Amino acid sequence: MDVDAVVFGTGLSESVTAAALSKAGFSIAHIDANTYYGGDDTSLTLDELVQWADQRASAPRDNQSTYISAQRKKYTSISRSSELVPQSRQYSLSLAPTIIPSIGPLIDSLVASGVSRYGGFKLMERLGMFDRPGVVRSVPSSKEDVFKSKELSLVDKRRLMRFLVFAAGEFESATELKGKENVPFFNFLRDVFSLDERTARSVAYGLAFCVSAQDPTLSALQRLRRYSKSVGRYGPSAFLVGHYGGIGEVAQGFCRTSAVSGGTYVLGRRLLSVSSLKSEDNSPSGRKYVIELEDFPDQLACDLIISSPDYISTELFAHASAVMTSTPSLLGTPSEPYPVARCIAIIDRPIRFCAEASATRAAANADAPSGEQVLPEKIATGEVDTAFLVFSPSSVPSGSTTAAVHMLVTGEGSMSAPSGKWIVYISRPLLGDDEYSSSAEELMRPYLDATLSLTTSASDVAGASPAQPLFTLFYIQQLPPSPASTDATSTTLVTPPATSLISELADAATEQAEKIFWRAAELLNASRKSEDAKKVEVESFWPPLDVIEDEPNLEEW
Template sequence: MLDSDSYDTVILGTGLAQSIAAAALAKAGKSVLHLDPNEYYGGAQASLTLDEFATWAAERSEQPTDADDEYTSAQHSRYESASTTPLGSLAPDRRRYALSLFPSLMASRGTLVGTLIASDVSKYVGFRLLDSVSLWDDAKGAAARVPGSKEDVFKDKSVSLPDKRRLMKALLFAAGEFEEDEVLKGHEEEPLLAFLTRSFGLSQRLAEALTYAVAHASSPDEPALPSLIRARRYIRSIGRYGPRAFLVGQYGGAGEVAQGFCRACAVFGGTYILGPDAVPSDITVANDNASVSLKIPGHPRTITATHLVCSPDFLPASLKPESIGTKTTAYTVAVVATRPPVLAPANAAEEGEEEEEGDDTAVLVFPPTDTTPLVRALVMGEGTGSCPQGQWVVYLWAETGDVKSLQPFLGKVAPEGVSWQASYVEHAAQAKPAASEETGASPLVILEPYAGPHLLTEGLDWEAAQGERAFTAVAGDDEHGFFEKAEDEDDEEDGDDE
């Protein structure tokens, strides 16, 4: 039973955005009640053990029934075709795996990094550098590392000297202030792949490398300007913590980060309820829009709050924005546990240099063809805390709605076969805030789930920005919490990447 019936803010779900908002609001002196129907933290960004993942998939493989609450029905409609194989020989180690529902990387110069440092939540979580980004070559049946910096280009013996000059020119252009450059003017909407080959004389292979593995574009038709803006941030991220642009979260990544913010919220007085008793049975908004009330099992009285922060999944149909229900993006995701995957070999060491160790973390990109979609694979080894020694976790996903579309790529990444596999299709529909929320008149703060094609590189920063938006909607524009500090954070205050 709760100690109070009234709170400044009730937050439903412990996803990353909700958890960031909860920590910021609690630190600002707001009373926070944080609820989640799951027995674990993280919501849609949770990190799960093998048996938890199997349970999660089984629940979402069933069709909703009339007896299901609206939250459960929303979860059923968001995910489909979820399945897992038996644990088999991995059963004894099932709790030594940390599998993410939100496999993603964190750019070293990004929104979430600043928020982690400024909030001091960085002391609760761990990260390591991504070891490599590689591009698959079907003709050779192998992967090759993609040079993303001057040092990488210099060391790459597979690129000729003339191509190195062209590549360096393109990388320097992408790292600079190109918005008003004559090279780009009039070509902002031209596909990046075509722009790179035309403007810098890059070969198809090098242009693909920059398009898919530096700018992390989602298709050959993605416009040049937004792709170059992403590429600039990633290139400028190199050197902040080491020779790579991205950080990989330990123990599943996003779920562990969300739990860190929940811990910070609890330190500042936030109240938590996890499990079935946290699912509200009724949510109503006062006629004057001054408060929201909800009933939760196990508490005899109605809870009231000045604001309610949640994703659309938690809302009854009468309170959902009109846009909810439109399936804007479908992702097919496969998660596998495997023996050593196929990764690109390290660049050969120069005389006097030490040989590079094999990769523990990597991104492998399969460019699109006339018959196959663009597929990305994120590889996580034992050094990330995701799996036991001798195993790797590989996430593959593509922007399709067909679970069979990833099967051919499993054989390329894991030619020795997989020890365990899960797959599902996720439908992401981006919410449009209600008009009353935009004017500040509504007590509902509806978070927008990420629905873009750049989940790997942009998803975590999107969640951080949503957390900040929720904080501002509740606390007002005059309150900045730890977000204002995050914007002005100096590199000298950065934490370790290990």
């Protein structure tokens, strides 16, 4: 089989790239050793997740594939519950839990490519900061939130509003920022805008999604501005959560678009070899690479390879080129990804985002008509179906003192769990060498316990125990090796992770895919030297969509 390019891995970055190249007119073969789409971004049923974990935790075997060998190095310290839960096939569990800003490269690509019609999203309901067991603090992100807050003094409200107005504007040339672009954002908030420590922590970790107190100011401001502009596009939250587990389903939508445009898909086949042919080898096809797959009758011949790091052999790796996003990113994405300790848990009691009872009652009464008091039983329970929680550094005993930890919960409303069940994802950045001496479970258990403390409420019987998880999986996701070369003429392009930040993962992968697309289009057109090989004219990342009569507005998904 003769194609222009072969893409290995169906993660989001590779899938967006394959769809864009196919729609532009290039011939693509898209290969994945797994029997499912999504690669490291996939969504799995509970049975599939257990199989995935057991395969990577098992002892290495002789003659194992390059892909499985790389996966075992990437996913370490794996431990899981021995019991499975009923209705296991009704869960969609993500290996890459992600919240998607309503304005950004992924949403733009979903609309421009037409992939939006293949999936659905749920608006994230709540965003909070963990305060102490059983108590979540709200994060004021708008004028209305600041006005209603009972935790802020009048002076603090004025200071916070002044900052929010500044952060929403064109701050790059502002005198407040001049010379302070790289100072720690937390210090910037306190020194320049005189925010108290509690408010500064809410802004840095709850609004700008800083990973640590050392995150630079400019990138944090860029993220915060984009998130604030995302509020209102589809509702009162800045973020969306994908149905059926998240970006794994989104990646599959891009694969579908590629297939509709002529892309060839081969799943569940082991890569046996990749041969690089020199011009003097006189390949019958004239192509640069020949690829062999297990139990696949045809060899694949191509001029360009685009691959996740896990498929690249040692020999090919030496000549590969890494395609990175621009640094610093226009998105405000942290320039360096980091290893992450992860926990996935299934629970059968809802998480409640509740403040202290007195504060909750005061807030409810403040919203009531003049002279009326809201009865305690009418105060909202705080139960959430799809929500995001931030643990700032040192907020949990035995937790990290340097890194912010993120928790995402999804339930029936996001099509990821059966009724009465919820999936909890906890992600802890590993920023220090001392954290590698502990197992994933030891690193994550304090945060899981803190999360489970939110399953009790003031109306529960005194001394009621928090929920116990029905299933847990703990593991550490290491960084894959990345080629040192960024040679623009290399015809083996590798897609290392662009970021590990949960709020930026999807957009950074899409931004990376666009950069790969333009590099690939240039290389493929340069390889068409014969008179019969017509170059493909590429004017944009996504060509205009064909208009279909009576089709609903693509933005109304």
